[in-house]
Amino acid sequence: MNHPLNGSISVLHPSVELTLESRRRWEDYTAAKEMMLERTNIAESPWWVVQGVDKKKARLNCISHLLQQVPYEAAEGAEISLPSRIHHENYARHPVPEGMIVPDSY
Numbered sequence: 001m002n003h004p005l006n007g008s009i010s011v012l013h014p015s016v017e018l019t020l021e022s023r024r025r026w027e028d029y030t031a032a033k034e035m036m037l038e039r040t041n042i043a044e045s046p047w048w049v050v051q052g053v054d055k056k057k058a059r060l061n062c063i064s065h066l067l068q069q070v071p072y073e074a075a076e077g078a079e080i081s082l083p084s085r086i087h088h089e090n091y092a093r094h095p096v097p098e099g100m101i102v103p104d105s106y
Contacts (some may be wrong), residue, residue, distance in 0.1 A: 012020075022029070041047045048065060052058040 037047050039051075050058050050062045050065075
């Protein structure tokens with residue numbers, strides 16, 4: 001079978017073939033996305049585009065933006081007084097596995 005990009009015989013994995021086809025159609029996909037955004041972006045349900053060249057910054061920007069969309073006001077209320085916590089002598093807290101802890105970033 002001739003490969004559509006270079007005419008040689010293709011022995012590529014099917015996922016590589018799909019990736020190459022997607023790259024060939026990149027502008028078609030982008031044009032379809034732009035049309036979809038233009039036709040469906042309304043005030044009641046806006047689209048937001050996250051620039052994702054730097055994935056870490058993109059994720060942080062997305063989280064920050066989403067949090068800014070939620071109206072927040074400090075709630076006022078009566079001060080709550082909690083009783084002292086009960087400690088049981090036979091209870092030992094197990095350590096949390098390192099792989100489960102979200103690292104401190106800030």
